[in-house]
Amino acid sequence: MNTIGLTILVRMGNCLCARETIEINGNKYYIRDSIGEGGFSTVVLVESATSHKLYALKRITCHAQTDEKVALSEVEFHKALCHPNIVECIDSDLVGVPDLVGNKTSQVLILLPYFPRGTLHDELIRRQETNTPLEETTVLTTFRGICEATLCMHSAKPHPLAHRDIKTANVLLKEDFTPVLMDLGSTARARVEVNGSSDARKLQDEAAEKSSMAYRAPELFNVEAFCHIDERTDVWSLGCLLYALCFYKSPFEAVYERGDSVALAVVSGNIKVPDSHPYSKDVIELIESLLKVNPEERPYVDWIVNSVDQLINKSAGAV
Structure with a gap:
């Protein structure tokens, strides 16, 4: 995600994805907007279905086990680095199983805070x-x-x-x-x-x-x-x-x-x-x-x- 940086967290815009939803560890979120994409990752603005709080969700698409390993290492770095000047990983999840032969992918989901002021x-x-x-x-x-x-x-x-x-x-x-x-x-x-x-x-x-x-x-x-x-x-x-x-x-x-x-x-x-x-x-x-x-x-x-x-x-x- 070298180019999108999460510049993110500023654009709410019009709702591009109406009531599309996504679950992270059983918690449901509405996808409010598509924010950006780069490489094999995308960032979307999501709203909690229960608290209605806004978050940024990074979705990393994995085509193979090696991709999963790299993506999950990002989650591990978040867990290892707890500091007020480093963005917090609020939740994370792994969805699906990659299969090159069957043309299937998995996704690593990383839920992050929403910063209205931007970057x-x-x-x-x-x-x-x-x-x-x-x-x-x-x-x-x-x-x-x-x-x-x-x-x-x-x-x-x-x-x-x-x-x-x-x-x-x-x-x-x-x-x-x-x-x-x-x-x-x-x-x-x-x-x-x-x-x-x-x-x-x-x-x-x-x-x-x-x-x-x-x-x-x-x-x-x-x-x-x-x-x-x-x-x-x-x-x-x-x-x-x-x-x-x-x-x-x-x-x-x-x-x-x-x-x-x-x-x-x-x-x-x-x-x-x-x-x-x-x-x-x-x-x-x-x-x-x-x-x-x-x-x-x-x-x-x-x-x-x-x-x-x-x-x-x-x-x-x-x-």
């Missing part, structure tokens, strides 16, 4: 249209919440996890602007030992499928045959996201929109900061510290959280 991506588009940048304190507090979610993933036991697709379209906003990281379909073990060209191709293909180009770390574009990948792939994405919080889009979005080589732009590491902007030198330096082409030069997320705390205190006049 950070939506918010930044609205602000770009009116040229209304976020205040620096809002940038920092919002970014801190996303970093806290990322830190939860990187601190997971028994092994650290990486989101691998952190971007503005994968951050939902509560009514009070609290950020909530979503879409764990790209999540994987953070630390990977690449031993040979076969391992490198596999990881590169996975990144191409699940990690958005404008936020993808340089080391995932051209994976070396013998190397170590760790959670700092997410740190690069966080740098792109912090840039977007300030300037509406990832620093590589324009390259993508022009149809030029994003990989070349990313690997070059040339980040252009607009000449005129309302942000402090400290914020710009923080962006630059995260967007280091060499992952060994990037900090870990706990350092980022501490640095952001210092900047928040500084902007509030505490230091």
Whole structure:
């Protein structure tokens, strides 16, 4: 679900599916609207038949047992990651049995909260249209919440996890602007030992499928045959996201929109900061510290959280 992100959770529109219903563990829901689709998954807006509360329902179609395993791992990641800045899986279910010969599929159903305010991506588009940048304190507090979610993933036991697709379209906003990281379909073990060209191709293909180009770390574009990948792939994405919080889009979005080589732009590491902007030198330096082409030069997320705390205190006049 790399492209639909759950942008989701904003569109109610007209009822496209009248009284079509779906059951999750015996609980009935009315399908209110089709929100989006991508790959083998769709997202629909549903209403509880009993409470009439609205939810977002992600449906992942599985053609084989291997597909089921991947889809169910997303549910397991939700169970393992309980944090106020990570979207909650309210319920889940597996329906049907995949059968390639009989052309039958199963579906993994993931019930998620509904966020009327939508995504950070939506918010930044609205602000770009009116040229209304976020205040620096809002940038920092919002970014801190996303970093806290990322830190939860990187601190997971028994092994650290990486989101691998952190971007503005994968951050939902509560009514009070609290950020909530979503879409764990790209999540994987953070630390990977690449031993040979076969391992490198596999990881590169996975990144191409699940990690958005404008936020993808340089080391995932051209994976070396013998190397170590760790959670700092997410740190690069966080740098792109912090840039977007300030300037509406990832620093590589324009390259993508022009149809030029994003990989070349990313690997070059040339980040252009607009000449005129309302942000402090400290914020710009923080962006630059995260967007280091060499992952060994990037900090870990706990350092980022501490640095952001210092900047928040500084902007509030505490230091």
